[in-house]
Amino acid sequence: MRIHNQVSGSRALALLACGICIWPFFLSAAIALAQDVFPHPALPTLTQANQVRHLTTDQAVQGYPVRIRGVVTDDVPSPDFFVQDSTAGVYVEGNKTKLFPHLLGDIVEVEGVTGPGKFAPVIRELSLHVIGKGTLPTARLYTFPEIANGELDSQRVQIRGIVRSAFVDRTSWHELTLAMNVASGGGHFRVRVPIDHEQDVSSWTDSEVLLEGVCGSLFNSERQLAGVLLYVPRLSFIKVEAAAKEVPVSALLRFSPDQGAGHRVRVRGVVAYQQPGSALFLSSAGKGLQVRTDQDTHVAPGDVVEVLGFPAVGESAPVLEDAVFRRVGHDEQPSPVELNLDVPWEKYDGAFVSTNARIVDHEERTDDTTTLLLQAPKGPLFNATFYGHDISHRLLTIPINSEVKLQGICLVRSGGLWELPESFRLLVRSPNDVVVLKAPSWWNLRHTLELLGITLAALLVLMLWVVVLGRRLRDQMEMMRQRLRSGAVLEERNRIARELHDTLEQELAGITMQLDLAVDCFQQAPQVAENAMEAARRMTRHSMREARRSVWDLRCHLLENGDLESALRQAVEPLKAGNTIAIEVRVSGQPARMAVPVEMNLLRIGQEAATNAVKHARASHITLDLQYAPEKVCLSITDDGCGFSLKESAFSGNGHFGLLDMRERAQSLGADLQIETKPGGGTRVEVEVGAGSKETKRAESKAHSYSGR
DSSP, rough: HHHHHHHHHHHHHHHHHHHHEEEHHHHHHHHHHHHHOOOOOOOOBBHHHHHHHHHOOOHHHTEEEEEEEEEEEEOSTTTOEEEEEEOEEEEEEEOOSSOOOOOOTEEEEEEEEEEOSSSOOEEEEEEEEEEEEEEHHHHHEEOOHTTSSSTTTTEEEEEEEEEEEEEEESSSSSEEEEEEEEEEEEEEEEEEEEOOSSSOOGGTTOOOOEEEEEEEEOOOOOSSSEEEEEOOOOOOGEEEEEEEOOOOHHHSSOTTTOTTOOOOOEEEEEEEEEEEETEEEEETTTEEEEOOOOOOOOOOOOOOEEEEEEEEOOOOEEEEEEEEEEEEOOOOOOOOEEOOOOSOOGGTTOOOEEEEEEEEEEEEEEEEEEEEEEETTTSSSEEEESSSHHHHHHOOOSOOOOOEEEEEEEEEEEEEEEEEEEEEEEOSSGGGGEEEOOOOOOOOOHHHHHHHHHHHHHHHHHHHHHHHHHHHHHHHHHHHHHHHHHHHHHHHHHHHHIIIIIIHHHHHHHHHHHHHHHHHHHHTTTTHHHHHHHHHHHHHHHHHHHHHHHHHOOOHHHHSSSOOHHHHHHHHGOOOOOOOOEEEEESSSSSOOOOOHHHHHHHHHHHHHHHHHHHTTTSEEEEEEEOSSSEEEEEEEOOOOOOOOOOTTTTTTTGGOHHHHHHHHHHHOOOOOEEEEESOEEEEEEEEEETTTTHHHHHHHHSSSSSSS
16 A cells, blocks of 8 residues: 555656646647737727728738728628728638638628738638628729729729620639629729529620629739739629620721720631631731630631631731631632732731742741741841741751742731831741742852861861871880880890800900910920910900901901902911811802802801811811802811710800801801711711892891891
8 A cells, every 4th residue: 555655646746747847838839829819918909991901011910909890892702701891891811710600791790810911901800790781882983093003902893894705713712703804994804703503604705894892902922913803792793784796897907986995896707827726817808817816726727717806906907806716617728918018018917928038047946936037039137937846847957048938927016106017027837838949059158167167177187186196106116116226236235245256255265275385385395385475466466356346347357358268268267276276178169259148157157167166176177168059059167076966065055156156147048057966076067058049137137247237
């Protein structure tokens, strides 16, 4: 029990705390609701409608309390209504949460607050009490200019006018209404009358009526007056004062002072062109007539129609407005009238005409409308307008400066104080209404400029291509130069190595042998040692000259000063060491000079083979046999040295160029180097080349000091 009491006490404390927390919110909401429902106590209560109408917008927003007694002058649109007392009438915004019943003519007492309304100050209804039946205030007759400024908003008025159009409005109000457009005193205003059921209201059109109702206002979002709307309580408040008169077409085109202004006329004519839902152009009594109508009933050129419409002043000739029409037959299509610009242009306003012209320019719009700018022969510029994608696409293909014959509806525009014709334009019906008489020459300014532009663009592209190609060519040439430089450096390096091997190394080998001989004989045979030293000195000077020639000269000086036989003798002479080695050069056949590279390579092969025999094979007898034949030349070098094994030899090993160099030189001559040798059995080296062997780049690079020279 104690625990239960403690729990109950805790719950009570929690509920009390929650109530303490949330009661300020309920209090503030109640205060806000009271401020909305009940007016501020400091504001005075308004008891006359005139007091409400004289409030400014800022004052009306404050919600002045209102208590007014008056007569209901209009009870629609529900739940809103109009009430008028002895001072003025005012619009009442009905209570949407609680509907208070009231009828037209009831005397009521309205309680509420003021509101800004959408145009003039209004009363926001809080409660209403019907006191009894009353009498509607007397409505004074006004003209349209008197009600057009909005000062009579919410007041009962009378006004005369001619009904231009009438239809049943099912959407504007909750009630079904008859909507009218009434012309009066040079202006137009709208009318709304509640009706009980659907009915044919076309008979109201063209009626001259006396209307009695409450003057309302049409407005925009900025609370600015946009028009006048007359609230007529019942159909019984509309009085038809005159029936529509029938007027012949001649009276439309030639006005009579006895004819009543503003009434409809009946016109019969042949259709020349139709813009469905917008306009109809007729040919009647040899003249054109523009009919402005919202009716979209399709008619074709040549149909005979009967039109009812209101005469109005057009651009330069009368037109019919707010018209209705019906087809009554068919006739031949009207023939176009030749446009003569030497007569007053207003004669052709609305007429179906034809003329010749030259196309100056054309323009296509986004609404499938195309406009051609044309030049009349010895006349002004004018426009021709085409509607529809198909016709526009075809007409845009007609070249500029083409001479065409076109026909269409002529619309003349007047201006100035005296409304004189200033310009005209044509409405073209179909592509068949435009016929090309003469196409322009292809060589016109536009095509010339286009061709010039294409040529310049092509030249620019060609120049860019040449620049890019030149840049690529320069890059490739630079790469080739670098490769040639690298190849030349490598070739030059190999050449110098070979030349050093073929000349300096062999000379140095001879010098070394002479020095060795001098050392061996220095004690026993001083004279021999002295001779060896002198020979070494001569060989040293010869090696220095040969080194210079190997580096700087292209050809061997031995071949420059003699033939291949003498060059071979001089090349192997330094290899003899104190007559201990016998070197014999034999020549057979008829000697003949060959190409310099061939002789140079044969010389170097013989020199290299002899040097190898002296240096490596330790031969005592070497024979160089040079055989000339009519078709070939054969060089063989034979020694009695120690020989070697071909399988174990390396052509480029140990940094020596011997056998490898001889083989490369033979291959550069288009020949094979034949080597016969065995250990302890001597060596025979033979190369055979054609007597007419042609020079090649490979041979020349082997023979010359510098590649390509």
